[in-house]
Amino acid sequence: xxxxxxxxxxxxxxxxxxxxxxxxxxxxxxxxxxxxxxxxxxxxxxxxxxxxxxxxxxxxxxxxxxxxxxxxxxxxxxxxxxxxxxxxxxxxxxxxxxxxxxxxxxxxxxxxxxxxxxxxxxxxxxxxxxxxxxxxxxxxxxxxxxxxxxxxxxxxxxxxxxxxxxxxxxxxxxxxxxxxxxxxxxxxxxxxxxxxxxxxxxxxxxxxxxxxxxxxxxxxxxxxxxxxxxxxxxxxxxxxxxxxxxxxxxxxxxxxxxxxxxxxxxxxxxxxxxxxxxxxxxxxxxxxxxxxxxxxxxxxxxxxxxxxxxxxx
Numbered sequence: 001x002x003x004x005x006x007x008x009x010x011x012x013x014x015x016x017x018x019x020x021x022x023x024x025x026x027x028x029x030x031x032x033x034x035x036x037x038x039x040x041x042x043x044x045x046x047x048x049x050x051x052x053x054x055x056x057x058x059x060x061x062x063x064x065x066x067x068x069x070x071x072x073x074x075x076x077x078x079x080x081x082x083x084x085x086x087x088x089x090x091x092x093x094x095x096x097x098x099x100x101x102x103x104x105x106x107x108x109x110x111x112x113x114x115x116x117x118x119x120x121x122x123x124x125x126x127x128x129x130x131x132x133x134x135x136x137x138x139x140x141x142x143x144x145x146x147x148x149x150x151x152x153x154x155x156x157x158x159x160x161x162x163x164x165x166x167x168x169x170x171x172x173x174x175x176x177x178x179x180x181x182x183x184x185x186x187x188x189x190x191x192x193x194x195x196x197x198x199x200x201x202x203x204x205x206x207x208x209x210x211x212x213x214x215x216x217x218x219x220x221x222x223x224x225x226x227x228x229x230x231x232x233x234x235x236x237x238x239x240x241x242x243x244x245x246x247x248x249x250x251x252x253x254x255x256x257x258x259x260x261x262x263x264x265x266x267x268x269x270x271x272x273x274x275x276x277x278x279x280x281x282x283x284x285x286x287x288x289x290x291x292x293x294x295x296x297x298x299x300x301x302x303x304x305x306x307x308x309x310x311x312x313x
Contacts, residue, residue, distance in 0.1 A: 023120035030082040065090035100126040169301040170202035179290030184276035205253040219244025233260040237280040259283040
């Protein structure tokens with residue numbers, strides 16, 4: 001987004017231009033550590049002042065779901081440094097339910113030192129995923145307030161409480177697809193102390209691949225993500241790749257393109273979710289936001305899986 005023609009618009013004029021758009025538009029001036037809220041959409045269903053939420057980290061910690069605090073704070077710190085980033089998090093509604101919001105920001109290429117972004121409500125998109133999994137999305141009564149934020153994560157309980165199999169989690173994500181279709185799904189468990197990546201899989205391309213297959217960290221997607229500070233990685237055609245993992249894992253299984261989403265804890269990378277296709281160029285940049293509803297369920301499932309694994313040692 002360029003500044004040409006927009007600097008003359010006052011916040012009220014922005015709101016007129018945007019009408020009833022369901023998002024809050026903002027801009028950060030990095031050197032001054034200043035945020036300007038350019039539009040205030042109706043978030044009346046929330047029990048939280050979203051403008052205050054954008055500004056005040058103490059306020060965020062009071063209202064944002066505890067599992068979403070650290071990822072959100074990590075993105076906010078990146079925005080304050082003049083970098084882009086995105087996060088999905090949960091907030092309480094006035095009716096005692098849960099709203100899912102997405103924060104997205106990107107550095108202005110035409111004016112260094114400015115970051116633009118928006119905050120939007122994606123509850124409907126998340127609800128669609130929950131409904132596909134056969135779960136209720138409408139909490140009834142005050143006692144549902146605590147249970148609603150964990151609804152998606154609880155749907156993974158059978159796969160981790162009974163036998164600790166992460167493959168069942170991958171199967172559930174596979175069978176409740178959103179966005180561009182994929183034929184296979186991988187989970188890369190990053191074992192930093194051993195400099196290894198342990199890979200679990202589900203889907204047709206990986207039917208003959210053993211579970212918990214170990215690869216050296218060098219040449220993996222995880223290494224690429226950390227080296228270049230990526231929020232995600234898209235490979236349009238593995239045949240054009242120079243990464244060792246593409247020739248060791250993806251090409252032999254017939255995977256021609258993939259989308260990889262890393263998950264961090266603090267500054268460390270602990271997991272990568274990889275959606276794989278046997279067709280090239282399956283994952284266009286313009287459609288990757290459609291995968292957002294998968295991230296929170298996956299992250300919660302992995303957290304529970306790790307906890308179950310520790311108990312079983």
